[in-house]
Amino acid sequence: xxxxxxxxxxxxxxxxxxxxxxxxxxxxxxxxxxxxxxxxxxxxxxxxxxxxxxxxxxxxxxxxxxxxxxxxxxxxxxxxxxxxxxxxxxxxxxxxxxxxxxxxxxxxxxxxxxxxxxxxxxxxxxxxxxxxxxxxxxxxxxxxxxxxxxxxxxxxxxxxxxxxxxxxxxxxxxxxxxxxxxxxxxxxxxxxxxxxxxxxxxxxxxxxxxxxxxxxxxxxxxxxxxxxxxxxxxxxxxxxxxxxxxxxxxxxxxxxxxxxxxxxxxxxxxxxxxxxxxxxxxxxxxxxxxxxxxxxxxxxxxxxxxxxxxxxxxxxxxxxxxxxxxxxxxxxxxxxxxxxxxxxxxxxxxxxxxxxxxxxxxxxxxxxxxxxxxxxxxxxxxxxxx
Numbered sequence: 001x002x003x004x005x006x007x008x009x010x011x012x013x014x015x016x017x018x019x020x021x022x023x024x025x026x027x028x029x030x031x032x033x034x035x036x037x038x039x040x041x042x043x044x045x046x047x048x049x050x051x052x053x054x055x056x057x058x059x060x061x062x063x064x065x066x067x068x069x070x071x072x073x074x075x076x077x078x079x080x081x082x083x084x085x086x087x088x089x090x091x092x093x094x095x096x097x098x099x100x101x102x103x104x105x106x107x108x109x110x111x112x113x114x115x116x117x118x119x120x121x122x123x124x125x126x127x128x129x130x131x132x133x134x135x136x137x138x139x140x141x142x143x144x145x146x147x148x149x150x151x152x153x154x155x156x157x158x159x160x161x162x163x164x165x166x167x168x169x170x171x172x173x174x175x176x177x178x179x180x181x182x183x184x185x186x187x188x189x190x191x192x193x194x195x196x197x198x199x200x201x202x203x204x205x206x207x208x209x210x211x212x213x214x215x216x217x218x219x220x221x222x223x224x225x226x227x228x229x230x231x232x233x234x235x236x237x238x239x240x241x242x243x244x245x246x247x248x249x250x251x252x253x254x255x256x257x258x259x260x261x262x263x264x265x266x267x268x269x270x271x272x273x274x275x276x277x278x279x280x281x282x283x284x285x286x287x288x289x290x291x292x293x294x295x296x297x298x299x300x301x302x303x304x305x306x307x308x309x310x311x312x313x314x315x316x317x318x319x320x321x322x323x324x325x326x327x328x329x330x331x332x333x334x335x336x337x338x339x340x341x342x343x344x345x346x347x348x349x350x351x352x353x354x355x356x357x358x359x360x361x362x363x364x365x366x367x368x369x370x371x372x373x374x375x376x377x378x379x380x381x382x383x384x385x386x
Contacts, residue, residue: 012058233246344358
C-alpha cells in the first residue's frame with residue numbers, strides 16, 4: 001500500500017505490533033493524522049485489536065453507508081514497518097537510551113530480521129539470565145517467538161531457555177546462529193553454545209571463533225559437526241581427545257578419508273563413507289572395523305553380504321539391529337527364528353514382525369521403544385497394544 005496516499009485514519013481498537021505512542025509517531029512521520037472519531041475527512045478506517053462490539057458495528061456501518069475503505073491493522077503496521085529508516089531509528093535509540101522504546105521495537109513482529117538483529121545488539125541484559133528479570137523475559141520471549149517454527153503449537157516454549165536450544169536445533173540460518181551465540185546470557189548456558197558449535201549450519205567464521213577460545217567442551221562439540229571446516233577438522237584430529245570423534249562425524253572426501261584412516265575403527269562409523277571407502281576399510285581385516293561397519297546405518301548392501309558371510313554371531317547381532325539391512329534379510333532372519341532381540345530394536349523391521357515380537361515379554365520393551373513401531377502406532381492412531 002502507498003502511505004503517501006493516506007491523509008487521515010480512524011483507528012478502532014488498538015495497534016498490534018506497535019505501542020500506541022509508537023504507532024502515532026510512525027503515522028506522524030508520514031504526515032498521517034490519527035483520529036479517534038469519525039469525520040468526513042477520514043481516508044481510511046483501521047480495525048485494530050481489542051475492538052469493542054460498538055466499534056465493530058460502527059466500522060461495518062461506515063463501510064456500508066459511507067463507502068469508507070477499511071483495513072486490518074496488520075496490513076497498515078506492515079507497511080509502516082517497511083518504511084522505517086533503520087539508521088535513523090538506531091541513532092535515535094542510541095542517543096535517547098530509551099530502553100522501553102527499544103524493547104517495544106524488539107517485540108514488534110513486523111520489522112525485518114536485519115533490523116531486529118541490530119536492535120538485539122543494543123539491548124543490555126544487565127549481566128543477568130534470559131528470564132531473570134521482566135525485561136529480559138520479554139525480550140527473550142520475543143526472540144524465540146519470532147524464529148521458532150510452529151510457535152502457535154507450543155506457546156510456552158518462548159518462556160523457557162529450552163526455546164533457544166530448540167531454535168538452534170531447528171535453524172539452518174547461519175546468521176541467526178551467530179546472533180544467538182552473541183547473546184550475553186549464553187555465559188550461563190554452555191549447553192546452548194555447544195549445540196551451536198555442533199550445528200552443520202554454523203558458519204566457518206563462528207567455528208573458528210569457537211575453536212580459538214580453546215574450551216575443551218566446545219572443541220568436542222565442534223568435533224561432532226559434520227560440516228566442520230576442513231582445516232579445523234585436521235587440527236582437531238591431531239588431538240587425542242577429539243581425533244576419533246572427528247573421524248566418525250566429519251563428512252568425508254578422499255583426502256580426509258586417507259588422513260583419518262589412522263583411526264580405522266572410528267572412521268568405519270562415519271555414515272558418509274562411499275562403497276569404495278567401505279571396501280578399503282573391510283580389506284584391513286580388523287574385527288573392530290568390521291563391527292563398526294556392521295553398526296553403520298549407511299553400510300552398503302555389498303558390505304552387508306560380506307560381513308554376513310563371515311558367520312560371526314557378534315557381527316550378525318549388530319547387523320540385524322541395523323536399519324540399513326534390506327527388508328528381505330530381516331524377514332528371512334525372523335522366519336528362521338534368529339536374532340529376535342536385534343530385530344525388536346531395528347526400526348526397519350517390518351511392522352508385522354514387530355507386532356509378533358511384542359507378544360513375547362522378552363522383546364516387548366524393545367518393540368515399544370522402537371522408533372519405527374512408534375511412528376506406525378502414531379500414524380494409525382491406535383495406541384499401544386497391551
